Amino acid sequence: MNLFGTDGIRGEVDLSLCGTREAIDALLDERRLTVPLAWLAGQSLARTLDREGASVVIGWDDRPGNPALVTAVKDAFCVAGWQVTLVGPCATPLVHHVLLNQGSTAGIMITASHNPVEDSGLKVFDEAGRKSTPTMERSITRTMLDLAQEDHDLIHLMQGLVKPLASDVDVDEVHGAWLTARMDDLEAMFPETEGALIHDAHAPLLLDLSRGSAVGWLPAWLEANGLDVQEVSHAATAMNRHCGAGELSPGQRWTWAQALQEDHLLLRQVRKAPEGTMLAAALDGDGDRCLMLVAEREGPAVVDGDAMALRLLNAAARD
Numbered sequence: 288m289n290l291f292g293t294d295g296i297r298g299e300v301d302l303s304l305c306g307t308r309e310a311i312d313a314l315l316d317e318r319r320l321t322v323p324l325a326w327l328a329g330q331s332l333a334r335t336l337d338r339e340g341a342s343v344v345i346g347w348d349d350r351p352g353n354p355a356l357v358t359a360v361k362d363a364f365c366v367a368g369w370q371v372t373l374v375g376p377c378a379t380p381l382v383h384h385v386l387l388n389q390g391s392t393a394g395i396m397i398t399a400s401h402n403p404v405e406d407s408g409l410k411v412f413d414e415a416g417r418k419s420t421p422t423m424e425r426s427i428t429r430t431m432l433d434l435a436q437e438d439h440d441l442i443h444l445m446q447g448l449v450k451p452l453a454s455d456v457d458v459d460e461v462h463g464a465w466l467t468a469r470m471d472d473l474e475a476m477f478p479e480t481e482g483a484l485i486h487d488a489h490a491p492l493l494l495d496l497s498r499g500s501a502v503g504w505l506p507a508w509l510e511a512n513g514l515d516v517q518e519v520s521h522a523a524t525a526m527n528r529h530c531g532a533g534e535l536s537p538g539q540r541w542t543w544a545q546a547l548q549e550d551h552l553l554l555r556q557v558r559k560a561p562e563g564t565m566l567a568a569a570l571d572g573d574g575d576r577c578l579m580l581v582a583e584r585e586g587p588a589v590v591d592g593d594a595m596a597l598r599l600l601n602a603a604a605r606d
Contacts, residue, residue: 290314290431291424296328297399297408300352304445307435320407322444325356328409329363329395331430335423336393336413337367344389346374346382347397348573349500349526350407354452356397359444360409375454376500377462378574383416384465385456390414398573401497401533404526459504466508476599484514486565491517493567493580495553497531498523501574519552532569532578537591546587553580557587 290296290311298313298320305313310323333341343364347353357373364371369392374385379396386394394412402408411419411427419427474482486492494509496502498520506518520530527533530552546554557566560582567580567587579590 288428288432289421289424290328290428291419294400295396295408295410295419296320296324297402297406298324299405300350300356300407302352302355302445304442307437307439307441311432311435320352320356322355322359323439323441325359325397325409326363326439326441326444327431327434328411328427329360330367330434331427332393332395332411333364333367333369334430335426337369338392340370341368341392342370342372342389344372344374344382344386344391344394345397346377346379346385346394349376349498350399350404350572352405352407353397355444356407356409357452358450359441360395360397362444372455373452374456374461375452375458377458378499378501378570379410380575381458381462381465383412385461386412386414387416396573400573401527401531401571401576404528404572458500462501462504463508470512484509484512486514488560488564488566490558490560491515492565493553493556494518495520495530495532495567495569496574497533497570497572498526498528499531499570499572499574501570517556519556523552526572530569532571532576535569535578535589537578537589537594539589540583540586541588542586544586554587 298318301319301321305321305323307323307327310321313319313321314324345360347357361371374382382394382396392414396410399406399408470482494506494516496518502521506516509516523530529550534551543559546557549555553567553569560566562582562584564582566582569578580587581590
């Protein structure tokens with residue numbers, strides 16, 4: 288048995304009182320993610336990867352149920368004697384970045400990626416920053432199932448009074464430093480750009496951040512580095528609702544008129560442009576997936592990461 292899906296543990300958040308055995312059943316039978324389940328996952332990962340001086344990095348996205356889940360996961364690691372670093376609301380790749388910079392033992396991102404805001408989940412990373420393997424996941428699952436049969440006093444985690452979560456790092460500053468390092472890598476590949484962000488168009492680059500935490504820092508960072516952008520997802524009613532990369536698929540195409548009639552906030556902002564113009568970039572809620580909108584003759588089209596990488600490689604080969 289493996290409680291993990293294709294990208295971590297996911298389910299609809301349920302903050303009602305339950306025991307650990309009920310928490311396992313709730314996930315398996317009803318796809319409900321509870322506080323005891325999050326605690327079991329944290330405690331099991333701590334036992335699976337335990338070593339002297341072990342430490343974990345925890346990040347999360349802006350979902351209403353996440354503070355309770357983060358508190359439970361932190362408690363599980365503290366009980367196990369691990370040092371805990373709370374990154375705060377962040378992009379999933381930042382957990383990877385902080386984990387490697389600190390030399391931590393493991394990382395956890397509490398998110399359900401592009402799933403509806405009512406969902407959440409746990410993505411697990413090992414000390415090398417790699418996502419959990421099937422072997423690791425089965426080991427964690429076995430430990431979770433064993434622990435669920437024991438009695439654990441978790442009532443303090445389910446009293447409905449979750450304290451505000453303080454970040455242990457300056458999230459905006461660390462995000463910026465991380466992107467600056469990536470830009471340095473790109474400048475080494477394309478020295479003629481001198482590290483400048485270039486968008487050859489008369490209108491701002493539309494930016495759809497899925498109403499995630501990046502709304503608070505990414506537009507400002509891009510503007511500070513010379514790119515004119517217009518963020519659209521701040522007008523969404525909730526994360527991932529009619530916005531973001533999660534509601535787009537590679538290869539999708541619309542006419543200019545069709546795009547204006549869509550519910551997706553980004554498509555409704557797109558305006559006709561010359562063929563080949565880069566119109567927009569869309570992230571998912573936790574910032575680890577990016578899709579682009581490019582102008583074709585009849586209307587906008589979605590371009591995925593593989594196509595972006597191919598264009599970069601072709602450009603590098605020409606140089």
